[in-house]
Amino acid sequence: MTPPQRRRRMPQEPPPEPAPAAPAEGAEGEPAVPNPERLYSLTGTAAGSERASIDLVTLIVAAEDPPPTLTPEQVSLLRLCTAPLSVAEISAYLSLPFSVVTILLTELMAADLVQARAPIVRQIVPDRSLLEAVMHGLQKL
Template identity: 55%
Template sequence: MTDPGPGGRRDEDDPERLYVITGGRSGPAGPTPFDLVTLIVTRRDPRPGMQPEHAAILRLCASPLSVAEISAYLRLPTSVVTVLLADLLDDELIEARAAVPPADFPDRALLEAVIHGLQRL
């Protein structure tokens, strides 16, 4: 936890700061592939003149990190991090990967046959 700044406020609780970081946006412009466990990996190094939070994400994600981890390291709300990640994804500076691929479920008939076979034992 950070020390409160002037007026007893912590930086991550400052709504004006969060407004500036996101450019006034409350969420990404469109649908995104992000959830808390989506893994983010950097595709390119930070560029000079880049917004500090964008550059920090690119440096952090040299090894895959989840959206939740990025949010914790930067001490920013997940909603703000999602906006920043959407910017980086649009610029093709990061890659978003599902943490665990969805499982393929076996055919219902096969499951019923197994259950019936087990019941006969």
Template identity: 55%
Template sequence: MSDAGGGGGKGGATGADWEETSPERLYVITGGRSGASAAAAALDLVTLIVARSGARPGMQPEHAAIVQLCQAPLSVAEISAYLGLPVSVVTVLLGDLIADNRVVARAPVPPARLPDRALIEAVIDGLQKL
């Protein structure tokens, strides 16, 4: 790639580095959308995403990357980290994939409730008597 942008952007960064982190790139990836769709509005950092199928030819590269990553459940935060994209951009992309029925969003499994203190004490008492 050539450095068509001139000065390279951030303090000595190459043209490729500047392109990867530029706001223009993020604008293009999301199609200029900054707000999440209704489907993506319910997503938070721990929502699990699972692909329904593999990537198909002609998909936007970022959509295809998400579908490939999510063959096993991944959280929105993990997807953002793996792709090196802001969570806000990832939620827009996930909204597209949810609308196209390419991925499913699932709430994370809630943590198990701890048994009450009386039950724990009764078990410990029983074990000590053995």
């Protein structure tokens, strides 16, 4: 049996240069990934202050309606948080990085406009009677 021979490719024209990609548009006509200058302008005032100890699963609830002195991002954050939302959800809805959302929330907490709640922790040890009921139900199958 002879090994297959390789075929030479015919010289082809080089592929055309791809056109520069237009930035992906978000729901409100803004780029999906904000540029660093915009992020700095959102958080530039909080450069020297301490951040609140906020985790990704910390629940945030708005305490009051947004006053007219807030930035548009803070107003949209407050409108989102009429029901408890985790910081990860807020970050996803606003299309902002977690660090930027943390700084915005720190400013809102200092003004008492939002409240941070620890996530709901389930009972560590399940109830023995529940486990027995599940075990008996599985044995009957």
